[in-house]
Amino acid sequence: MRVPVYVLDRHIHLSKLDSEKLFWKWYIFEKEKIFTQPWEYFAKEKLKIVWTKWEIENVNILLPFRKNSQIEIFESDNEILWINAKYTSSWKLEDAEAITIVWSKWSVYLPHAVIIEQPHIHMSVAQSEDFGFRNNQIVKIKTHWESEQIIKNVKIRVNDKYEFDFHINKELGKKHWLKTNDWIEIFN
Secondary structure, X not given: OEEEEEEEXXXXXEEHHHHHHHOOOOOOOOEEEEOOOOOXXXXXXXXXXXXXXXXXXXXXXXEEEEOOOEXXXXXXXXXXXXXXXXXXXXXXXXXXXXXXXXXXXXEEEEEEEEEEEOOEEEEOHHHHHHHOOOOOOEEEEXXXXXXXXXEEEEEEXXXXXXXXXXXEEHHXXXXXXXXXXXXXXXXX
């Protein structure tokens, strides 16, 4: 079964509360581009992430708001920021690293926010039933190159709102020669 690929840059999911601290209560974000999941979009505004003396600028904001702010980085960013973020799923922030996010002269400290997002496949409930997968199931995928590569520990995410696609961060995508609009295959 072929699954379309979407390669993600590092990005921030903001909570409404943290957004109000950085911007203001009635701030309206300008849409830069629509994401693969139709209700999500990247804002034109960018944030800076900072830890001790180190920082990464121009980090994308992915909206709408989430319950908790979450920053998804690359494994190599650990060395830049001097932190130890680990691969995990969205919303699993209890072991996430601390960071400060900055907009203009305002900043917000987040004690548990930084992760490296585990590669994952979105699918609707109907698709999961048709294909025989369940929510949170771990699968392997293979690339379509002649020297195919295997990626393990890929999580299936099932929700009626989801569009069918595979998400991988830019750093891992480069390692496996994947780019947006490529395709992969799921196997067990």
